[in-house]
Amino acid sequence: MRTQFTRELVALTNDLTLMCRLTHDAAERVTEALVGADLTATYEVFALDERLQTMYSACEARTVVLLALQAPVARDLRHVVTAIQIATELSRISGLVSRVAEQVYQSHPGHVAPQTILEILAAMGRLAAQHTALSGQAVATGHQEPISEQDSGATAMDALHQQLHTVLADPTVAQPTTTAIDIALLANHLERCMDHTARIDRLIRFLDTGIPPTAQPVDS
Incomplete structure (x- = not known):
C-alpha cells in the first residue's frame, strides 16, 4: 500500500513538472505571437492551454482519490494538498x-x-515565462530558495507596468480609449501570471519547510 502511494506521489510530481513546462512554453509562444502577430504561435498557445486544462482535471481527480483512499498525514498530506493548489495556479496562468x-x-x-x-x-x-520556468524547477526538486536569495522579479514587472502606463499617457503615442483598455488588460494578464508563480513558490516552501504560505514573508 505504501509503495503504491509513493508511486502515486512521484507520478503526481511528474505531471506537475510537465504542466509547468507546458505553461512555460505557452508563455514563450504568446510572447512570439505578440511580437510577430503570429497566428501559428497563437494557435499553439490555444493547443497548449487545452492540453494543460485536461491535465489539470486529471490531476484534480488523482488528488481526490489519494485523499479519499490513502488518508495521508503529515508531509504526505502536505504533498497532496500542495499539488492540487499548484495545479490550480498553473491552470490560471495558462488561462491568462x-x-x-x-x-x-x-x-x-x-x-x-x-x-x-x-x-x-x-x-x-x-x-x-522565465519565472514560470523557475517555478517548474522548484516543483521538480521540491525545494525553493529562500526569498532573500531569490529574485522574485516583482520589481522588474512593476517597472515595466509603470513604463507602459507612461507610454500610454504620452500624447505623441495616444491610442483610442478602447485600444488603451485592451492594452492595459494584456499587461494585467501578464502581470498576474507573475502573481501566480509567486504563489507556487510559496507553496513549494510550504512543502519543503512546513511554514504555511500566509506565514511566509512577502516577496520583495
Missing part, C-alpha cells in the same frame, strides 16, 4: 496566457499595439 493569445487572434493581421508598446509587453511576457 490564452486570453493574451485571443487578443492577438482578434487583432490579426495587425498587431495588438504600436511597436513601442509591443516591446514592453514582450518584456513582460518573457519575464512571466
